[in-house]
Amino acid sequence: MLRDAYVDLKYLLNRGYRKSYALEFVANHYRLTKKERHLLARCVFSDRWIREVKGKLLKPEELAGKVLAIDGFNVIITLESLLDGKAILCEDGLIRDLKYQGKYRINERTGDLLTEIAMALKELGIKKAVFFYGKNMPRSGEVKALTETRLEALGVSGEVKLVKSPDFELKAQQMVATADVGIISKVPHVFDLVAYTGERLRREAVPFIELIEEKAELM
Numbered sequence: 001m002l003r004d005a006y007v008d009l010k011y012l013l014n015r016g017y018r019k020s021y022a023l024e025f026v027a028n029h030y031r032l033t034k035k036e037r038h039l040l041a042r043c044v045f046s047d048r049w050i051r052e053v054k055g056k057l058l059k060p061e062e063l064a065g066k067v068l069a070i071d072g073f074n075v076i077i078t079l080e081s082l083l084d085g086k087a088i089l090c091e092d093g094l095i096r097d098l099k100y101q102g103k104y105r106i107n108e109r110t111g112d113l114l115t116e117i118a119m120a121l122k123e124l125g126i127k128k129a130v131f132f133y134g135k136n137m138p139r140s141g142e143v144k145a146l147t148e149t150r151l152e153a154l155g156v157s158g159e160v161k162l163v164k165s166p167d168f169e170l171k172a173q174q175m176v177a178t179a180d181v182g183i184i185s186k187v188p189h190v191f192d193l194v195a196y197t198g199e200r201l202r203r204e205a206v207p208f209i210e211l212i213e214e215k216a217e218l219m
Contacts (some may be wrong), residue, residue, distance in 0.1 A: 013046040043090035064125040071178035135162035
């Protein structure tokens with residue numbers, strides 16, 4: 001069922017149908033669950049989009065000496081999801097979380113996550129990391145302070161900004177660490193910081209196509 005829904009959705013996307021309309025049609029036709037709809041929404045893209053993103057994705061060695069803008073909450077949420085086994089490698093080559101989480105909730109692991117991110121940035125040899133956090137998010141000031149502390153402790157040159165609209169700010173950058181489709185469509189270069197950090201921790205996301213095939217076999 002899910003495999004068939006994926007094939008139909010892919011067909012419609014490759015013919016230019018808007019994703020929201022195509023997904024609603026396919027999901028209703030196959031009576032997909034909320035989780036199945038969410039999975040397809042997060043991970044399925046047209047072939048054109050996949051080619052476009054692959055052309056933007058940077059390799060780790062391409063970041064040395066460069067300035068990297070970071071979609072702060074997007075990266076933290078996705079890394080946390082990866083460590084919890086709730087993230088997936090999508091068709092366009094980026095890892096995305098599968099949680100229904102609109103707002104990030106600071107917790108006892110936040111500091112450790114930021115330490116791992118800072119360590120990854122140090123290893124990449126970037127010139128500067130610029131984190132953008134939404135200032136209207138709960139306890140964003142605490143997350144900002146934690147980020148600054150971790151960067152300083154590891155000697156990573158960085159700046160942490162609380163802004164009204166991180167998406168607006170990030171779309172004006174050259175190299176961005178994010179999995180947000182709206183941002184990716186507007187910037188020249190993208191880096192999957194979550195995937196790189198996950199590799200350091202020996203954690204990898206399950207590829208979407210493998211998950212689809214596994215579900216098909218179980219039916």
